[in-house]
Amino acid sequence: MSPPKPIDHGAASKEVRAVFDDIKATRKVDDVNNFWKYLANDPATLRRTWESVKEVMAPGALDPLTKEMIYLAVSVSNGCGYCIASHTAAARKVGMSEAMFGEVMAVVGMANETNRLANGYRVPIDAAFEK
Amino acid sequence: MSPPKPIDHGAASKEVRAVFDDIKATRKVDDVNNFWKYLANDPATLRRTWESVKEVMAPGALDPLTKEMIYLAVSVSNGCGYCIASHTAAARKVGMSEAMFGEVMAVVGMANETNRLANGYRVPIDAAFEK
Amino acid sequence: MSPPKPIDHGAASKEVRAVFDDIKATRKVDDVNNFWKYLANDPATLRRTWESVKEVMAPGALDPLTKEMIYLAVSVSNGCGYCIASHTAAARKVGMSEAMFGEVMAVVGMANETNRLANGYRVPIDAAFEK
Amino acid sequence: MSPPKPIDHGAASKEVRAVFDDIKATRKVDDVNNFWKYLANDPATLRRTWESVKEVMAPGALDPLTKEMIYLAVSVSNGCGYCIASHTAAARKVGMSEAMFGEVMAVVGMANETNRLANGYRVPIDAAFEK
Amino acid sequence: MSPPKPIDHGAASKEVRAVFDDIKATRKVDDVNNFWKYLANDPATLRRTWESVKEVMAPGALDPLTKEMIYLAVSVSNGCGYCIASHTAAARKVGMSEAMFGEVMAVVGMANETNRLANGYRVPIDAAFEK
Amino acid sequence: MSPPKPIDHGAASKEVRAVFDDIKATRKVDDVNNFWKYLANDPATLRRTWESVKEVMAPGALDPLTKEMIYLAVSVSNGCGYCIASHTAAARKVGMSEAMFGEVMAVVGMANETNRLANGYRVPIDAAFEK
Numbered sequence: 001m002s003p004p005k006p007i008d009h010g011a012a013s014k015e016v017r018a019v020f021d022d023i024k025a026t027r028k029v030d031d032v033n034n035f036w037k038y039l040a041n042d043p044a045t046l047r048r049t050w051e052s053v054k055e056v057m058a059p060g061a062l063d064p065l066t067k068e069m070i071y072l073a074v075s076v077s078n079g080c081g082y083c084i085a086s087h088t089a090a091a092r093k094v095g096m097s098e099a100m101f102g103e104v105m106a107v108v109g110m111a112n113e114t115n116r117l118a119n120g121y122r123v124p125i126d127a128a129f130e131k
Numbered sequence: 132m133s134p135p136k137p138i139d140h141g142a143a144s145k146e147v148r149a150v151f152d153d154i155k156a157t158r159k160v161d162d163v164n165n166f167w168k169y170l171a172n173d174p175a176t177l178r179r180t181w182e183s184v185k186e187v188m189a190p191g192a193l194d195p196l197t198k199e200m201i202y203l204a205v206s207v208s209n210g211c212g213y214c215i216a217s218h219t220a221a222a223r224k225v226g227m228s229e230a231m232f233g234e235v236m237a238v239v240g241m242a243n244e245t246n247r248l249a250n251g252y253r254v255p256i257d258a259a260f261e262k
Numbered sequence: 263m264s265p266p267k268p269i270d271h272g273a274a275s276k277e278v279r280a281v282f283d284d285i286k287a288t289r290k291v292d293d294v295n296n297f298w299k300y301l302a303n304d305p306a307t308l309r310r311t312w313e314s315v316k317e318v319m320a321p322g323a324l325d326p327l328t329k330e331m332i333y334l335a336v337s338v339s340n341g342c343g344y345c346i347a348s349h350t351a352a353a354r355k356v357g358m359s360e361a362m363f364g365e366v367m368a369v370v371g372m373a374n375e376t377n378r379l380a381n382g383y384r385v386p387i388d389a390a391f392e393k
Numbered sequence: 394m395s396p397p398k399p400i401d402h403g404a405a406s407k408e409v410r411a412v413f414d415d416i417k418a419t420r421k422v423d424d425v426n427n428f429w430k431y432l433a434n435d436p437a438t439l440r441r442t443w444e445s446v447k448e449v450m451a452p453g454a455l456d457p458l459t460k461e462m463i464y465l466a467v468s469v470s471n472g473c474g475y476c477i478a479s480h481t482a483a484a485r486k487v488g489m490s491e492a493m494f495g496e497v498m499a500v501v502g503m504a505n506e507t508n509r510l511a512n513g514y515r516v517p518i519d520a521a522f523e524k
Numbered sequence: 525m526s527p528p529k530p531i532d533h534g535a536a537s538k539e540v541r542a543v544f545d546d547i548k549a550t551r552k553v554d555d556v557n558n559f560w561k562y563l564a565n566d567p568a569t570l571r572r573t574w575e576s577v578k579e580v581m582a583p584g585a586l587d588p589l590t591k592e593m594i595y596l597a598v599s600v601s602n603g604c605g606y607c608i609a610s611h612t613a614a615a616r617k618v619g620m621s622e623a624m625f626g627e628v629m630a631v632v633g634m635a636n637e638t639n640r641l642a643n644g645y646r647v648p649i650d651a652a653f654e655k
Numbered sequence: 656m657s658p659p660k661p662i663d664h665g666a667a668s669k670e671v672r673a674v675f676d677d678i679k680a681t682r683k684v685d686d687v688n689n690f691w692k693y694l695a696n697d698p699a700t701l702r703r704t705w706e707s708v709k710e711v712m713a714p715g716a717l718d719p720l721t722k723e724m725i726y727l728a729v730s731v732s733n734g735c736g737y738c739i740a741s742h743t744a745a746a747r748k749v750g751m752s753e754a755m756f757g758e759v760m761a762v763v764g765m766a767n768e769t770n771r772l773a774n775g776y777r778v779p780i781d782a783a784f785e786k
Binding site for chain 3: 396397426427428431432434438442445446449450453454455459460462463464466467468470471473474475476478479480481482490492493495496497499500501503504505506507508510511512514515516517518519521522523
Binding site: 584621645 | 658659688689690693694696700704707708711712715716717721722724725726728729730732733735736737738740741742743744752754755757758759761762763765766767768769770772773774776777778779780781783784785
């Protein structure tokens with residue numbers, strides 16, 4: 001009946017250690033976050049999630065700061081406490097200032113408000129958006 | 132029992148017309164979107180929402196494109212059909228390319244996945260995020 | 263692979279008809295809404311849901327109008343299209359005016375905005391709320 | 394990397410103090426809640442949010458108790474811990490009895506259940522709701 | 525202004541005790557969980573919720589393990605901390621292994637990701653799903 | 656400003672065709688669903704999502720029917736119209752009967768109700784669930 005427990009580097013299988021090592025090398029950090037230590041209970045999910053995050057969050061048409069702020073915005077909107085804490089830290093690490101944080105929060109709040117106003121008033125999609 | 136109906140410029144009160152005119156002038160458009168025509172059923176909400184959106188979405192520490200992509204990301208995460216259509220259009224208008232759209236969607240998808248993995252594994256917040 | 267289909271009075275089993283008849287008698291209507299015709303595919307869920315709704319929505323410490331507006335507020339917040347339409351109609355039937363509808367929407371919008379601001383700023387609960 | 398911190402009256406700018414003073418005068422309280430102390434990190438969001446809340450929650454077609462119960466209902470549905478605590482307190486302050494609280498919870502629970510049944514059975518909107 | 529308090533067996537009314545006794549007999553446990561002790565503040569909701577849970581979670585076309593894993597999946601998706609803890613325990617009690625838990629989490633994560641991709645790309649329903 | 660468009664096999668790049676062909680071979684179908692045709696606008700997301708879905712939904716500690724019912728349950732809870740239609744079809748294809756569908760819906764409804772009751776009554780986690 002016990003809740004999930006973290007798996008530390010010392011107790012990890014070879015497969016899990018390889019993922020941990022890649023996270024540390026990619027992010028230039030000494031240890032992995034709790035998120036990865038808990039996912040390590042399911043090595044297949046650990047590996048797949050890390051490979052996906054690494055690919056999605058790499059610089060592309062959007063820079064890492066923009067991506068981290070979007071990740072944070074979704075996490076705040078969903079109310080995931082762990083994710084809010086970890087992605088606030090991650091966004092700050094790649095350059096989010098206090099002022100930027102405030103504006104992300106303001107946009108997330110506004111979007112959540114107008115999303116419900118659009119729902120409640122049952123607003124039909126403008127023809128111009130469909131062309 | 133009838134559902135909400137849009138209020139067009141011709142049928143609008145002086146108070147509503149003033150808001151419509153400000154939206155058109157600020158956005159340099161010929162007509163306001165359905166969202167505003169439906170909100171016009173409650174002039175106080177129309178005015179307050181427009182004033183808030185105008186303030187929040189103005190350029191600040193974040194540029195308008197970044198703000199629109201965050202707005203879109205939250206709307207997609209919440210599943211608001213009208214908002215997805217209108218903010219995809221708005222983001223494209225201020226410069227979101229096809230590649231940027233794809234990356235916004237990829238980040239939104241990934242955040243929604245890892246938000247639930249963090250919930251399900253009950254991951255405690257790392258001490259490093261709290262300092 | 264076909265989607266769920268409604269079950270009309272004529273095609274209904276005796277068990278389903280008894281629920282339909284109780285809905286019609288309780289609500290003083292000639293026919294039941296689509297919601298009940300679809301639930302009729304699972305007679306146990308139809309009966310249990312109707313018994314629960316009948317009990318919860320009966321006048322008590324709160325009057326039926328207040329209860330219907332709360333039901334509508336939650337449905338708008340969740341983005342359930344069917345429920346928004348049906349509970350807007352139900353609330354109007356028991357007395358929700360246009361002005362009341364507008365204020366319900368305004369409160370729902372505001373609550374969704376401040377819920378996210380509280381999440382994002384990780385606001386700790388005031389000691390005064392816990393006493 | 395540090396999480397948001399509250400800003401107390403003593404450390405607040407003139408602009409923030411003016412908002413704090415208006416909240417205290419409007420609500421007849423000696424100090425503002427944590428929510429406002431955290432929002433004070435972004436004075437524009439603090440001011441805009443307070444002005445909006447003050448306008449939306451003022452008596453109108455709906456009385457303050459009904460509005461607070463709707464606010465609570467949405468916060469419970471969204472799972473915002475801070476908001477549940479603060480709006481339970483706020484609703485009690487304006488007259489929500491234990492019995493009323495119980496009925497709000499019952500309606501919120503029922504709405505969340507039937508919202509999903511309507512989704513899952515893909516129930517089409519009744520023609521009668523659209524007239 | 526105080527938050528809800530649990531009601532223990534000793535302090536419970538005859539009506540509440542009858543529900544507690546039925547829960548203990550049905551589940552073969554010595555005491556009821558906190559969830560039921562808090563719901564006991566509203567005896568009608570306590571009774572109705574227990575009767576519904578007992579009926580819905582009984583073996584039927586689906587076995588209890590499958591039902592508990594679905595309950596857990598929804599609770600994780602909604603981010604309800606209490607429900608995640610209690611339904612992880614409940615699912616383990618009826619046979620969910622560590623490997624099964626990992627696969628439930630993986631499916632929940634994937635569903636949350638693809639739900640948003642379908643929203644964002646506004647994918648129309650295939651004709652084949654409607655036949 | 657146009658909304659996303661599907662990419663059919665004939666217009667697809669070599670990279671996209673390879674994914675389409677793998678989906679068709681794995682699922683033994685003549686064409687891919689709209690979901691994949693829309694994701695094909697972003698070949699990296701198409702490939703990554705398909706590889707993840709293929710891995711997560713393969714038989715493991717849970718059989719494909721259980722996995723599809725969990726996927727459906729989450730999609731219903733989130734209110735994703737496309738996902739509800741496609742995963743109802745997918746679950747039926749691997750053996751979900753009408754009775755099973757009804758029980759999945761009943762559990763999803765009940766979980767959504769009790770998740771909110773637990774939120775609203777602020778129920779603390781039982782010590783027994785933490786051991």
